[in-house]
Amino acid sequence: MTAPAHPRELRDRIARGEWTTPTAGILDDYQQANLVVIPDSAAADFREYCAANPDVCPLLATTEPGDPLLTYDECTVDLRTALPRYRVWHNGVLVAEPTDILDHWQDDAVAFALGCSHTFDAPLRRIGVPVPRSAPPVYVTDRATTPAGMFAGPLAVSMRPVPGPLVAAAVELTTRYPTGHGAPVQIGNAAELGIADLGVPDFGVYAGVPDGCVPVFWACGVTPQMALPDLGLDYAITHFAGHMLVLDTLLDETRTTS
Template identity: 60%
Template sequence: MTATAPATPAELRRLIAAGRWTGPTAGLLDGYQQANLVIVPKDLAYDFLLYCTRNPRACPVLAVTEPGDPVIRLGGTVADLRTELPRYRVWRHGEQVAEPTDITEYWREDAVGFLLGCSHTFEGPLRAAGVPVRYAEESAAPPVYVTRLPTRPAGRLAGPLVVSMRAIPARLVPRAVEITSRYPAGHGAPVHIGDPAVLGITDLARPDFGPPPVVEPGDVPVFWACGVTPQLALPAVRAAYTITHYPGHMFVFDHTVDAGPDEELPLAARGGP
């Protein structure tokens, strides 16, 4: 069920918790910080944090919960990770078992939640600067591709880099790079511009996740690191459980990307390579 588009992140999260919003968050609430979710057992949390710090473009860490505590607290945002994202994915021993809209029954006492920056964050600033963000009519989300580029492994975690793509008019590509580089908490500047084959993408029209791209004459494909990256690394560990957001169905903070939270963001949100 999807209600009328909310006016604030807090209103969106209330609708989600009440089961009245189950759709994607892409294109909603321009200017507010959106985030990917990863929940792992405590015995995997250090490896995952290390994986994030070694791959900050794909996994910019915004916040981490205490083990067993489902509540995220960052600046003015206080929210329950079990109920305030529109949809989730649940794995057991590396096999996906559910895509629920509430993970209360899957939460464990040793669970550690991570919120990672998301590229939906910079789409509002792009639009405000006159850079078009084109999506297929059936989905307000970008196409996503698995590349042949490896991420830096950490402990038990390893896997390929995943990227999202937005087709940008050639004359506006420098502007898009300038704008997105200001938002390391939203994956920052592109990781590649131009020929998809350099990334091992053989058919741009057939993404691994999400809808096909919308490319108009004169556009150039521009690729950003994507928060789906850990969803390919985690199943191979075959942990007792892992939980993530459903692609495109993100957590939305109360602070804007330009104002930031009331307290300093940690790790990659302060910058990075």
């Protein structure tokens, strides 16, 4: 499948059903985002949850109740058809993993676009970190996020192997990308996160840690999905892991100065 030249082309192909695979490894000089859609009655609590956990849930943009159009940096997208795959819950039960949510959108739905660690994959490659062009493995940890309102749950992390001599540079670089979750939460010791076996991720595929590399863990946008099933909401919608919203903002526009 030929890679799209611009996020707009990708979103058009997604809307036509021509692209249903992960967004990792393509257009990774552009801002990628996670998605959470919940009823308006829960939206204020989720905003508080994002504010209490800014590294885990870097909030990029929200929608008005019932409006499926989201705008970020003058890029406006229809969230019902802009992601390759979604997850849909009804009353805490996962009921579908569709390629669009045209039939699932609700009149009181409020959507949140959250920053994603794919945002810094290309810069990591440019300093010599061999980031695979595939979705990284994701693990649910034993660390708790900061509760807010009805929202609480464990931290999820993504893992990328980093050559030992480049770990310090990778930390410094990713710290400058707050919309990509910023600095790692743990370096080298999965057990400190309650991860018993790196080879068994909760999402994605584990491709190993090459000799001379160190497993480095960043906060992951799958984290809010850990809180949703137990809330008893009439419905909730998120991205499917690795299948992100790709926006038109170039990466260097999101980087903070060191």
